[in-house]
Amino acid sequence: xxxxxxxxxxxxKKTESFDKITIRGIDKPATRVALGTWAIGGWMWGGTxxxxxxxxxxxxxxxxxNTIDTAPAYGRGHSEEIVGKAIKGKxxxxxxxxxxxxxxxxxxxxxxxxxxxxxxxxxxxxxxxRRLGTDYIDLYQVxxxxxxxxxxxxxxTLEALRKEGKIRSIGVSNYSPDQMDAxxxxxxxxxxxxxxxxxxREIDKEIMPYxxxxxxxxxxxxxLCRGLLSGKMSAERHFEGDDLRKQDPKFQKPRFEHYxxxxxxxxxxxxxxxxxxxxxxxxxxxxxxxxxxALWGARKPExxxxxxxxxxxxxxxxxLKEIDAILERNIPSPVGPEFMAPPARKKK
Numbered sequence: 001x002x003x004x005x006x007x008x009x010x011x012x013k014k015t016e017s018f019d020k021i022t023i024r025g026i027d028k029p030a031t032r033v034a035l036g037t038w039a040i041g042g043w044m045w046g047g048t049x050x051x052x053x054x055x056x057x058x059x060x061x062x063x064x065x066n067t068i069d070t071a072p073a074y075g076r077g078h079s080e081e082i083v084g085k086a087i088k089g090k091x092x093x094x095x096x097x098x099x100x101x102x103x104x105x106x107x108x109x110x111x112x113x114x115x116x117x118x119x120x121x122x123x124x125x126x127x128x129x130r131r132l133g134t135d136y137i138d139l140y141q142v143x144x145x146x147x148x149x150x151x152x153x154x155x156x157t158l159e160a161l162r163k164e165g166k167i168r169s170i171g172v173s174n175y176s177p178d179q180m181d182a183x184x185x186x187x188x189x190x191x192x193x194x195x196x197x198x199x200x201r202e203i204d205k206e207i208m209p210y211x212x213x214x215x216x217x218x219x220x221x222x223x224l225c226r227g228l229l230s231g232k233m234s235a236e237r238h239f240e241g242d243d244l245r246k247q248d249p250k251f252q253k254p255r256f257e258h259y260x261x262x263x264x265x266x267x268x269x270x271x272x273x274x275x276x277x278x279x280x281x282x283x284x285x286x287x288x289x290x291x292x293x294a295l296w297g298a299r300k301p302e303x304x305x306x307x308x309x310x311x312x313x314x315x316x317x318x319x320l321k322e323i324d325a326i327l328e329r330n331i332p333s334p335v336g337p338e339f340m341a342p343p344a345r346k347k348k
Contacts, residue, residue: 018031018032018033018064018065018311019031019032019287019311020032021217021291021293022217023095023139023169023190023191023217024169024188024190024215024217025162025168025169025170025188025190026095026138026139026168026169026190027168028066028095030066030067030095030217030293031064031065031066031067031293032287032292032293032294033065033067033283033287033293033294033296033307033310034065034067034068034069034095034097034219034293034294034295034296035056035057035060035065035067035068035069035295035296035297035298035304036069036221036223036295036296036297036298037053037057037068037069037070037074037079037082037083037297038071038074038079038221038297039297039298039299040053040056040057040070040074040075040079040082040083040298040299049299050082050085052299052300052301053082053086053299054082054085054086055301056298056299056300056301056303056304057082057083057086057087058086059301059304059305060298060304060307061086061087061090061093061094063304063305063307063308064307065296065304065307066093066094066095067094067095067097067293068083068087068094068095068096068097069097069098069219069221069295070083070096070097070098070099070132071098071099071102071143072098072099072100072102072124072127072128072131073099073102073104073112073143076104077127077131080098080128080131080132081131083096083131083132084131084132084133084134085133087132087133088133091133091134094138095138095139096132096134096137096138096139097137097138097139097140097141097171097219098128098132098137098139098140098141099140099141099142099143099173100116100120100121100124100125100128100140100141100142100143100158101114101115101116101120101121101124101142101143101144101146101154102114102115102143102144102342103115103120103345111342112342113342113343113344113345114143114144114145114146114147114148114342114343114344114345115146115149115345116142116144116145116146116149116153116154117146117149117153117154118153118154118156118157121154121157121158121161122157125137125140125161125166125167129166135166136165136166136167136168137166137167137168138167138168138169139167139168139169139170139171139190139191140158140161140162140167140169140170140171141170141171141172141173141191141193141219142154142158142171142172142173142175142183143173143174144173144174144341144342145172145174145175145176145179146344146345147344148344148345151179151182151183151185151186152185152186154183155170155182155183155184155185155186155187156186156187158170158187159186159187159188162187162188169190169191170187170188170189170190170191171189171190171191171192171193171219172189172191172192172193173192173193173194173219173221174193174194174341175192176206176207177206177207177210180192180210180214180216184214189214189216190216190217191216191217191218191219192207192210192211192216192217192218192219193218193219193220193221194207194218194219194220194221195220195221195222195336195337196218196220196221196222196223196286196289196292196294197220197222197223197224197225197229197282197286198225198229198266198282198285198286198323198327199225199228199229199250199259199262199327199331199334200222200225200336200337202336202337203218203220204289208289208290211290211291212290212291215291216291217291217292217293218290218291218292218293219292219293219295220286220292220293220294220295221295222295222297222337223282223283223286223294223295223296223297224279224282224283224296224297225250225259225282226244226245226248226250226251227245228250228251228259228260228263229263229266229278229279229282230278230279230303231263231267231277231278231279233260233263234260235256235257235260239251247339248337248339249335249339250335255331255333255335258330258331258332258333259330259331261330262326262327262329262330262331263278265326265329265330266278266281266282266323266326269281269322269323269326273319274313276309276313277306277309279306279309280306280309280310281315281323283296283310284310284313284314284315285315285320285323287310288314288315294310
């Protein structure tokens with residue numbers, strides 16, 4: 001395992017060098033920024049435009065991103081279908097990560113509940129392979145821990161899939177250290193995925209130290225905090241339909257104004273100190289916290305174009321202190337991403 005050895009490889013004439021990181025079980029290093037495709041699925045993001053989404057994925061690949069993260073839960077399979085269309089003819093050059101263990105077939109309204117049973121995993125892997133148009137998945141991750149299924153059942157089923165060649169590497173998402181300990185008794189674990197960004201740092205307490213100790217790569221989702229750290233939001237922004245930000249406390253008054261105030265000060269800091277955007281500053285911060293890989297969510301090609309600005313520079317210890325001070329000045333009552341947790345199934 002060479003997590004601590006970050007390689008730099010020329011990826012495109014249009015970009016600078018992209019940092020890369022090795023994930024155990026995968027034969028090519030992953031770019032330390034991956035394309036996240038939750039919004040591309042449409043569900044909980046107010047719908048999607050398939051053609052635009054395909055162009056977004058292809059734009060990311062053209063710019064040098066070789067890692068794409070998706071899940072069946074993103075649009076009930078729709079995100080995987082879009083990814084499958086976008087990567088035709090390019091599959092072998094890419095690292096495809098998807099997930100398992102959320103089930104929408106058990107409720108009348110098709111809402112998601114956790115189901116990481118062996119039967120569900122066996123069904124989902126075949127569905128995901130079909131949607132993605134591939135015969136293997138590079139990184140297969142349990143989306144949320146299922147309290148009604150033993151770690152042995154879930155982990156052993158994934159380990160069997162790895163040995164069968166249907167998946168290359170195994171990850172878990174939203175797991176605690178104790179849950180990962182139980183999981184690792186039955187499967188070779190390579191990745192842990194959690195919410196992680198400048199505003200949501202809960203994993204620094206336990207998950208990050210655990211990952212460093214056990215040679216796990218940390219996939220941080222929500223790197224831009226649902227768009228807050230893009231630098232393009234204003235207090236007048238309204239969220240429609242099923243957009244999850246309608247339920248996110250960060251996007252409700254008065255907190256929304258507090259977070260936007262922090263973004264404005266971070267934007268000024270990034271410009272004056274490094275001539276960078278707040279978006280580039282936010283992702284750069286995340287990459288310097290450990291063996292991390294940032295998931296950059298986008299559904300329009302132009303939302304990818306600033307990615308090269310993340311690489312080729314570093315923050316100093318003094319920078320990190322000043323960034324923390326900006327957050328403390330502007331956000332009197334910070335909140336985490338707890339609102340996103342899907343419910344567990346009820347015991348029968």
